[in-house]
Amino acid sequence: MVTDDTTGRVSLDPSTQQSFDLRWEHYLPDLWIGLSKVYGDRADETLQRICAILLRRCAERPDDLKRLDEARLLEPDWLQQETMIGYTIYTDHFSGTLNGITDHLDHLSEMGVRYLHLMPILQPRQGINDGGYAVADHHSIRADLGTMDDLANLTAVLRAHGISLAIDLTVNHVAAEHEWAQLAREGQQKYRDYFHILSTHDEVNAWEKNLPETFPEFSRGNFTWDDDCQGWVWTTFNDFQWDLNWANPDVFCEFLDVMCVLANRGVEVFRLDAIAFIWKTFGTTCQNLPQVHDITQSLRQAMRVVAPSVAFAAATLSGPDDLVAYFGRGRHWGKTCEVSYHNTLMVQLWNALATRDVSLMETTLSRIPDKPSTATWASYIRCHDDIEWTIDDAREIGLDPVSHRRFLSDFYSGHAPGSFARGLIFHNNPVTGESRISGSLASLAGLELALEADDPAEVDAAIARIVMLQTAVLGYGGVPLIWMGDEVGILNGEWQHDPDHADDNRWVHRPLMDWSMVEQAHAEPHSIPGRIWSGVRRAINARRRSPEFHASVETVILPSPNQKVMMWGRPHPQGRMIELYNVSEHEVWFPMEALRSELADVVTEVLSGFEYDLTPMNLRLGPYQCLWLSDRSQD
Incomplete structure (x- = not known):
C-alpha cells in the first residue's frame, strides 16, 4: 500500500488495483441503488466515503485472504455444499480462549465441521450484557478470550483445516458504554x-x-x-x-469499516444479529421494513468489492412470511444475505414432537416461498436463544394460535400431562399469558426426566428423539448447525449462581462443554453419549456423501399419508430423495404407494446403506425412525 501524502489517496499494487476496479464496476449498481433509496441527497457523498474505506482496507488485506477471495469467486456455492456442516459454540464454555479452540480441532474435524460459529466475542459492557450482544468496543476481543491477533491466528489455523469462521455482529444497537x-x-x-x-x-x-x-x-x-x-x-x-440510527450514513460507514477490519482478520461469515430492527418508521412495528433490505444490499455489495470470500447470515426471529426476504425479494433477489436462520423449521420440529402430528409443519413450511438458488438456510434444532412459538398458521388446521402457544410452553416446561420435557419458562407475557422456552436439546427431548426416573425404556426413547431431530436438521439442506454439546447429549446446566446470568435462564442451555462426555462417547459406544454421538455421526457421514443435500435444491414438503410421519423431498438432478421421520413413540405402517409415486421400485436407504424394495403395500417405521430413500445410482 502506498499513500499519497498530498491527497491522502491509497495506491494499490497493479494486480490488486485491477481486481478492485473490476469488482467496484460490477457491484456499484447494486450498491448505489440501496444508498440512493435510503440516503437520498446524501448518497453521493456516502458513496465517496465508502470507496475510500474500501480502498484503504483492500490495501491492508493479507495475501492469503486475497487468494481465498479468488478461490471463492470460482466456487460461489461453497456454503451450499452437502459437506458443509456447522457447529456453534461459546468460546469460554468450549475451550476457555480463542487459542484453546485449536486444542479441539480433532473433535471438530471428526464431526466434519466446516463452519464454526463463535457466539459474541467482541468486547461487551461489563456485568449484564445480554450474552455479549451489548458490544462496547468493536475493535477489541473480550479480554478473557484473547486479542485481535489471536483471532487472526485462529482463523488461519481453521482455514488450513477447511473450516470457515463465523461471528456475530450486532447491527441494531451498541452498549450504553460504547x-x-x-x-x-x-x-x-x-x-x-x-x-x-x-x-x-x-x-x-x-x-x-x-x-x-x-x-x-x-x-x-x-x-x-x-x-x-x-x-x-x-x-x-x-x-x-x-x-442505532441507520438513517444516518455515518452509522453505515462505521459498520462497513468494522466489517472490513474483521474480514481482514479472517472472519468469513457475519451473522447479522437483530437485523430486522435497524430501520424505524413511525406508525409501524419497526421490524422487517423495506429499508432494512436496501441497507443490507448496499453493505453486501460493498463487502464484495474488498472481500468477496465473506458471506452474510441474517439472524431474525421473524415469522415465515418475512424469513425469505433476508435472501432478497424483487430487486433485492440474491443480493442481500447468503444465509438466513430458519427459526420456523426449529419451531415446527418441536411442535411436531409435542403433538405427534406433522399437519402444522406441512401447512407452514409448504407456504414459505422458494429462496434464491444461490442462497442457503441455516437449519438447527436448538440455538443460544429461547424458543419463541411463531405458529400463526395454527388456525389453518383448526387450532387457536394463542392456546396452542400456551400448550407448547406448558409441554416443554414439563407442566402438560404426558410431557417428557424439562425446560424453563422464559419471559411470560403478563398481558397475553404466553411465554417462551429455554432448555438444552437433550433435556427438552426427555433425557433428563428419563435419567431422573431411572427408566431405561424412556432413556431409549429420549435418545431416539435427539437423533431424529438432529437427523432432520441435517436432512433439511443448507448449513445444519449443531449446538455445542448436543452431539453427546449435554443436559440443562446450572446458571443461577452467576450474578451476570441469574436473571436470564437461557444460560440453562449454554453450559460448559463436558469433554468427559466426549471421551466417553468415543470409548464407550453403548453409553448414552456414545449412542447419541453414533447416531449424529451416522447422519453427518451420510449427508456428506449425498449430493441431494446441495442447498441449491429446495426441500419440498410432501403431503404425508400419515400424520405421525414427516415426508420431505429432495429433487436433485442426480437423483430424487424422499426423507421420512416418525415423530412419535409409536410404530407406524407407512403406505408404499406414497413412495412409489416419487421413487423407483428399488432404492438405497442412505443412512444405513441398505437397499429397500418399495413394491410391498406398507413400510414399517419404528418409533422416531428416520429413512433417507434415494433412487440415485450408488455406483
Missing part, C-alpha cells in the same frame, strides 16, 4: 445523531402505540430516559442497549 454513546452523552451532536433520542414523553407514547415489547417481563417499553442526553433513548431490547 464510545459512540459516551460521546453522545457528552453532547457531541455528531454522535447524538448515531442514536434515536426523543425529547418528550408524548413522542415516546406516540411511537410506542405500534411497537411490541421484546422482553416484557423485565424490560418494559422501547425507550429509556438518559439524564446526560436529557432525552429518551430508543432501547428495543434492554436499557443498556442503545438502538
Whole structure:
C-alpha cells in the first residue's frame, strides 16, 4: 500500500488495483441503488466515503485472504455444499480462549465441521450484557478470550483445516458504554445523531402505540430516559442497549469499516444479529421494513468489492412470511444475505414432537416461498436463544394460535400431562399469558426426566428423539448447525449462581462443554453419549456423501399419508430423495404407494446403506425412525 501524502489517496499494487476496479464496476449498481433509496441527497457523498474505506482496507488485506477471495469467486456455492456442516459454540464454555479452540480441532474435524460459529466475542459492557450482544468496543476481543491477533491466528489455523469462521455482529444497537454513546452523552451532536433520542414523553407514547415489547417481563417499553442526553433513548431490547440510527450514513460507514477490519482478520461469515430492527418508521412495528433490505444490499455489495470470500447470515426471529426476504425479494433477489436462520423449521420440529402430528409443519413450511438458488438456510434444532412459538398458521388446521402457544410452553416446561420435557419458562407475557422456552436439546427431548426416573425404556426413547431431530436438521439442506454439546447429549446446566446470568435462564442451555462426555462417547459406544454421538455421526457421514443435500435444491414438503410421519423431498438432478421421520413413540405402517409415486421400485436407504424394495403395500417405521430413500445410482 502506498499513500499519497498530498491527497491522502491509497495506491494499490497493479494486480490488486485491477481486481478492485473490476469488482467496484460490477457491484456499484447494486450498491448505489440501496444508498440512493435510503440516503437520498446524501448518497453521493456516502458513496465517496465508502470507496475510500474500501480502498484503504483492500490495501491492508493479507495475501492469503486475497487468494481465498479468488478461490471463492470460482466456487460461489461453497456454503451450499452437502459437506458443509456447522457447529456453534461459546468460546469460554468450549475451550476457555480463542487459542484453546485449536486444542479441539480433532473433535471438530471428526464431526466434519466446516463452519464454526463463535457466539459474541467482541468486547461487551461489563456485568449484564445480554450474552455479549451489548458490544462496547468493536475493535477489541473480550479480554478473557484473547486479542485481535489471536483471532487472526485462529482463523488461519481453521482455514488450513477447511473450516470457515463465523461471528456475530450486532447491527441494531451498541452498549450504553460504547464510545459512540459516551460521546453522545457528552453532547457531541455528531454522535447524538448515531442514536434515536426523543425529547418528550408524548413522542415516546406516540411511537410506542405500534411497537411490541421484546422482553416484557423485565424490560418494559422501547425507550429509556438518559439524564446526560436529557432525552429518551430508543432501547428495543434492554436499557443498556442503545438502538442505532441507520438513517444516518455515518452509522453505515462505521459498520462497513468494522466489517472490513474483521474480514481482514479472517472472519468469513457475519451473522447479522437483530437485523430486522435497524430501520424505524413511525406508525409501524419497526421490524422487517423495506429499508432494512436496501441497507443490507448496499453493505453486501460493498463487502464484495474488498472481500468477496465473506458471506452474510441474517439472524431474525421473524415469522415465515418475512424469513425469505433476508435472501432478497424483487430487486433485492440474491443480493442481500447468503444465509438466513430458519427459526420456523426449529419451531415446527418441536411442535411436531409435542403433538405427534406433522399437519402444522406441512401447512407452514409448504407456504414459505422458494429462496434464491444461490442462497442457503441455516437449519438447527436448538440455538443460544429461547424458543419463541411463531405458529400463526395454527388456525389453518383448526387450532387457536394463542392456546396452542400456551400448550407448547406448558409441554416443554414439563407442566402438560404426558410431557417428557424439562425446560424453563422464559419471559411470560403478563398481558397475553404466553411465554417462551429455554432448555438444552437433550433435556427438552426427555433425557433428563428419563435419567431422573431411572427408566431405561424412556432413556431409549429420549435418545431416539435427539437423533431424529438432529437427523432432520441435517436432512433439511443448507448449513445444519449443531449446538455445542448436543452431539453427546449435554443436559440443562446450572446458571443461577452467576450474578451476570441469574436473571436470564437461557444460560440453562449454554453450559460448559463436558469433554468427559466426549471421551466417553468415543470409548464407550453403548453409553448414552456414545449412542447419541453414533447416531449424529451416522447422519453427518451420510449427508456428506449425498449430493441431494446441495442447498441449491429446495426441500419440498410432501403431503404425508400419515400424520405421525414427516415426508420431505429432495429433487436433485442426480437423483430424487424422499426423507421420512416418525415423530412419535409409536410404530407406524407407512403406505408404499406414497413412495412409489416419487421413487423407483428399488432404492438405497442412505443412512444405513441398505437397499429397500418399495413394491410391498406398507413400510414399517419404528418409533422416531428416520429413512433417507434415494433412487440415485450408488455406483
